[in-house]
Amino acid sequence: MSGDAVAWEEIVQQYHRRIYNICYRFTGSTDDAEDLTQEVFIKMYKTLNTYEAQRGAFMTWVTTVTRNLLVDHFRKTKHDRATDSLDTPASEHEDALPLSEQIQDTSAPPDARVQSRETGDTVHQALQKLSPELREAVILRDLQDMDYREIATVLKVPEGTVKSRINRGRAELARLLQRTYRQVM
Amino acid sequence: MQCAEFDLLLTEALDGTLAGADMERFQAHAQVCSVCGPLFAEIDGGRRLLKSLAEVEPPARLVNNILAATTGLDTVRMHEPAHARPQLSWADRARGWMEPIFAPVFAVVKQPRFAMSFGMAFFSISMALNLAGIKLTDVRHLDLRPSAIVRGYHMTAGRVVKYYENLRFVYQMESKVREFKRVTTPAEPAPNENQRRRENNNTSGQPDQRQERNYSQGENQPVLAFAPDDPPVVTGTTIRRFV
Numbered sequence: 001m002s003g004d005a006v007a008w009e010e011i012v013q014q015y016h017r018r019i020y021n022i023c024y025r026f027t028g029s030t031d032d033a034e035d036l037t038q039e040v041f042i043k044m045y046k047t048l049n050t051y052e053a054q055r056g057a058f059m060t061w062v063t064t065v066t067r068n069l070l071v072d073h074f075r076k077t078k079h080d081r082a083t084d085s086l087d088t089p090a091s092e093h094e095d096a097l098p099l100s101e102q103i104q105d106t107s108a109p110p111d112a113r114v115q116s117r118e119t120g121d122t123v124h125q126a127l128q129k130l131s132p133e134l135r136e137a138v139i140l141r142d143l144q145d146m147d148y149r150e151i152a153t154v155l156k157v158p159e160g161t162v163k164s165r166i167n168r169g170r171a172e173l174a175r176l177l178q179r180t181y182r183q184v185m
Numbered sequence: 186m187q188c189a190e191f192d193l194l195l196t197e198a199l200d201g202t203l204a205g206a207d208m209e210r211f212q213a214h215a216q217v218c219s220v221c222g223p224l225f226a227e228i229d230g231g232r233r234l235l236k237s238l239a240e241v242e243p244p245a246r247l248v249n250n251i252l253a254a255t256t257g258l259d260t261v262r263m264h265e266p267a268h269a270r271p272q273l274s275w276a277d278r279a280r281g282w283m284e285p286i287f288a289p290v291f292a293v294v295k296q297p298r299f300a301m302s303f304g305m306a307f308f309s310i311s312m313a314l315n316l317a318g319i320k321l322t323d324v325r326h327l328d329l330r331p332s333a334i335v336r337g338y339h340m341t342a343g344r345v346v347k348y349y350e351n352l353r354f355v356y357q358m359e360s361k362v363r364e365f366k367r368v369t370t371p372a373e374p375a376p377n378e379n380q381r382r383r384e385n386n387n388t389s390g391q392p393d394q395r396q397e398r399n400y401s402q403g404e405n406q407p408v409l410a411f412a413p414d415d416p417p418v419v420t421g422t423t424i425r426r427f428v
Contacts, residue, residue, distance in 0.1 A: 005256050012251050020243035034244060038251055045255040123234045142235035148196075163196045170231030171224065177234060 012041060015059075018144065019066050025139045026070050028128040036073060040066050056153055063146070064154045067136060074132055126176045134169035141166045186214040191221045198225070199232060 019040050024033035043065055051061050127135060140146045140154065141162075152159045191214050197203040198211050215222045314321070349355060 008256060009248075009252060012248055012255075016248055016251060017240070017243055020247065021241055024241050025238070030241075030244075034247060034250075037243070037247060038254055041251045042254055119234075120238055123238055127235075138231075138235055142232055143238060167195060167199075167228050170229075170235065171227040172231070173234060174227040174231035177231075 008045070011044075015062055016041070019062065022063070022066050022139060022144065023070065025124070025127060025143055026132075026135060027073065028124065032073070036066075036069055039069055043069065057150070060150050060153055063140070063144075063150070067154050070136070071132070122177065122180065123173070126173055126180070129176055130169055130172055134165055134172060137162060137165035138169035138173065142170070186210045188214075188218060188221055191215070191218070195225065195228065199229060 016037060020033055020037045023036040023040070024030060027033055027036065040062075044062065047065075051058065055061075127138070130138070136155065137151065140151045141148075146154075148159045148162050151162045155162065157165075191211065194203055194207060194211050198208065203211060215225050
């Protein structure tokens with residue numbers, strides 16, 4: 001194998017797990033995560049010569065490529081989703097309550113299903129209920145341990161916005177799970 | 186501490202980077218504020234839940250699929266021991282080396298819109314070669330040495346010039362051009378009268394050719410003052426000189 005092919009294989013080996021996890025936690029599907037991971041590496045392979053070390057760390061560049069493809073995927077599949085995110089506000093106003101606050105759930109708690117589900121699956125599913133902006137922020141911070149400056153570079157927003165989104169995402173996730181556990185009780 | 190300041194310190198407190206007096210004031214406010222306290226608890230709870238998520242193992246075939254989709258390399262075969270891999274011939278190796286270079290060209294050529302153009306071009310070239318009498322089977326007999334090529338060039342150039350000059354049309358045009366030049370070029374002027382007399386009185390030069398001819402019956406002949414009654418019959422041979 002030539003030197004370039006060996007180096008490329010090393011990059012794939014080093015980053016494929018991380019990219020797969022980001023895609024899986026964002027899309028909620030293993031099949032979508034696998035497809036998107038391949039697309040990320042294909043994109044990286046084609047645009048590797050555009051990476052400039054002075055612009056930022058390689059990890060940040062990889063994460064930016066991943067995030068951009070996730071956004072594209074989300075936009076393409078927006079119409080395929082049965083419902084919008086429960087976190088989606090009913091109006092464009094910032095202070096509008098999310099759907100999760102507005103909907104009153106009067107159905108009987110699914111005890112059998114909740115008991116058989118592990119906590120990780122519960123949290124994973126609750127994560128899918130967050131809006132894409134909050135979801136990507138908490139995934140990059142709490143699951144991938146990126147620092148605020150890197151996340152701000154990837155998401156192209158100020159650091160203050162990053163911190164705000166992360167805290168709102170955490171709080172929303174907790175509320176969703178509290179609502180689920182309240183139903184169990 | 187006010188709620189606004191509490192919000193600003195929230196991230197640092199969760200990250201564990203808040204310490205000292207700021208941490209004490211932060212905790213004191215959380216205990217007394219009915220909004221900030223529950224908010225901090227919710228955010229901290231969500232953070233802990235997210236941290237509890239374990240990393241998911243990707244499918245085993247993912248790396249190979251990625252490598253196959255990018256470099257086209259089969260890493261499973263690449264890492265096999267050499268004796269387990271079938272040995273490639275030089276033709277296969279050459280093909281593998283040239284394929285990435287020519288594959289995009291062939292991909293373009295194979296498109297239907299270009300196939301017709303290439304077909305027409307090939308047909309036109311073969312017709313032209315046929316009309317010119319060039320046979321591709323003769324190519325193998327060609328002598329491609331530099332001296333042979335130079336000789337061939339000069340021979341061909343000579344044949345072309347000869348063919349050109351032998352054309353009737355060219356001959357006719359050249360003769361017309363000569364005639365036209367003759368007509369348009371002014372005629373040489375006649376020598377004037379003075380120049381002619383001067384030439385006649387000039388006795389210093391050789392004797393007149395005419396006079397010599399008339400009296401060239403012999404140098405020793407006596408010059409008579411009067412013609413005798415019976416002039417002697419002189420026989421002589423005259424030699425005509427054609428000048």
